[in-house]
Amino acid sequence: MTALPWILLGLAVGVGAPALWWWLRQRDAQVASAARARVADARDTVADWPPTATRLLTGPERQAFQLLTAALPDQLVFAQVPLARFLRVPTRYSYGDWLARVGQLSVDLLVCDRSTAVLAAVEIRPVEASARSLARHKRMARVLEAAGLRVVVWQEGAMPTAAQAIRDALLPAELARLPAAAPAAAPAPRRAPVAPASPLTRIPVGDVQAPGEPALPLPDPPPTTWFSEIDTPPAAPAPPPAGR
Secondary structure: OOOHHHHHHHHHHHHHHHHHHHHHHHHHHHHHHHHHHHHHHHOOOOOOOOOOOOOOOOHHHHHHHHHHHHHOOOOEEEEEEEHHHHOOOOOOOOHHHHHHHHHOOEEEEEEEOOOOOEEEEEEEEOOOOOHHHHHHHHHHHHHHHHOOOEEEEEEOOOOOOOHHHHHHHHOOHHHHOOOOOOOOOOOOOOOOOOOOOOOOOOOOOOOOOOOOOOOOOOOOOOOHHHHHHHHOOOOOOOOOOOOO
16 A cells, blocks of 8 residues: 555656646747747838839740730730639638648739639749749649649740640630630820920929830849748747756
8 A cells, every 4th residue: 555655656757747848848839939920020021121123924924925915815814823812722621721832822824714714824834943843833733723724834935836726725625716806906195285394494204114115124023932931841849948
């Protein structure tokens, strides 16, 4: 009978010590997470991340956009559309997890009908791409195909130029063979009357772009590798300090 208290004490230590260690580790992880959140909230959106305007599309993407709009005058073409904008998923599991996996990724070019119903997605691939980029695009293509959408991949420097070939690749058969409507002529721009300036008045002129002049310089879009951190698993919680 005298050994029973010692047995109970040993059981309490054997069970309680791991439970205490797990509780301390969870508490430290929550404290660290709250500290990171406070630091993030204290940052200024503009001062800490000064924004700079860039082009929406890269050179190959602009070329593909021109090919699509010329071959598909009856359809609408949108650029850089996030998957979360035109896909719906059930909420059986965490929507945030799905959003982190693929929802924030963008389709290079999206072909829609006049009611904005999606017909096909066009992805522009560089000649050389990293294994991680290819895996990300493969995952996105799998999601689009599971939604019943057509996915067409064009290689930079080897894009189709024949209008009918583009229509056959992107549109359903009943639409691809319909004659494309001729693009409407753009109306001539109307100039508003300008009152003559006083001889003593100087009118400041801003940086305007006249028709026929080269486009104003803008940097290219951010590289798609910026989105690689979306696939990065969250860091494991830090171990508890020694001595606890």
